[in-house]
Amino acid sequence: MVRYVRRTPPAGPVAEVLAAQPQAAPAPQARETPPVMPVPAGAPLPAAAATDSAAAWSVLTAQVAACTACGLSRTRTHTVPGVGDRNADWLIVGEAPGAEEDARGEPFVGRAGKLLDAMLRAIGLDRQKGVYITNIVKCRPPNNRDPAPDEVAACAGFLERQIALIQPKLILAVGKVAAQNLLGSEEPIGRLRGRVWRWRGTDLPIVATYHPAYLLRSPLEKRKVWDDLCLAQDVYRQRSSGAA
Ligand code: URA
Ligand code: SF4
Numbered sequence: 101m102v103r104y105v106r107r108t109p110p111a112g113p114v115a116e117v118l119a120a121q122p123q124a125a126p127a128p129q130a131r132e133t134p135p136v137m138p139v140p141a142g143a144p145l146p147a148a149a150a151t152d153s154a155a156a157w158s159v160l161t162a163q164v165a166a167c168t169a170c171g172l173s174r175t176r177t178h179t180v181p182g183v184g185d186r187n188a189d190w191l192i193v194g195e196a197p198g199a200e201e202d203a204r205g206e207p208f209v210g211r212a213g214k215l216l217d218a219m220l221r222a223i224g225l226d227r228q229k230g231v232y233i234t235n236i237v238k239c240r241p242p243n244n245r246d247p248a249p250d251e252v253a254a255c256a257g258f259l260e261r262q263i264a265l266i267q268p269k270l271i272l273a274v275g276k277v278a279a280q281n282l283l284g285s286e287e288p289i290g291r292l293r294g295r296v297w298r299w300r301g302t303d304l305p306i307v308a309t310y311h312p313a314y315l316l317r318s319p320l321e322k323r324k325v326w327d328d329l330c331l332a333q334d335v336y337r338q339r340s341s342g343a344a
Pocket of ligand 1: 207
């Protein structure tokens with residue numbers, strides 16, 4: 101059985117971000133295979149002809165920019181396809197662009213994004229290097245509501261394509277919407293976090309954690325996020341060393 105070691109949050113500026121109450125009981129660490137996420141009908145998959153990676157990314161980006169497959173296209177300012185390293189080992193998936201992301205066309209650039217950056221820095225990651233950041237839907241839902249199931253289904257093909265192109269070693273799902281949709285589950289995030297899942301029966305691990313916007317409202321949960329990040333890092337290291 102694989103054991104994951106709990107570590108103490110780092111000192112320094114990151115401590116402000118991640119230090120919080122110790123958690124009473126360790127989260128379960130069972131490996132489970134989630135139900136398969138349904139493949140949406142009419143998902144806007146790019147043409148299979150684009151085999152060259154740079155060309156495939158151009159196709160994908162152009163398709164997102166022109167996409168009108170769901171109603172969010174009518175209210176967006178910019179599409180927000182994703183940012184970062186296209187050869188990243190870590191794929192971070194959030195929920196949906198907010199107001200600042202919609203204005204700039206880049207994910208996680210608002211307050212929650214600053215906290216996400218600090219979370220990544222705490223485990224030695226950077227949004228430009230080794231990490232790619234995207235969302236379940238690429239356009240902003242009005243008033244920051246949760247994306248509706250038909251919008252998620254319409255957009256799912258883009259995320260599938262990104263996973264296929266990036267071939268990450270680990271997916272970190274941040275927040276309920278990302279976790280539930282990636283895992284095809286309706287369980288609350290508190291039950292999805294703290295353990296290792298797999299992407300659709302493949303060996304690609306998924307670790308879920310709380311959304312930084314939730315942490316801004318509930319700072320006492322930061323300890324759990326730190327635990328989840330350590331879990332993700334352990335899984336990643338084992339996978340990189342060929343043990344997982
Ligand atoms: N929240 C998200 O889930 N994604 C973003 O890009 C910004 C805020
Ligand atoms: Fe297209 Fe996704 Fe934007 Fe909907 S949210 S219009 S499916 S890119």
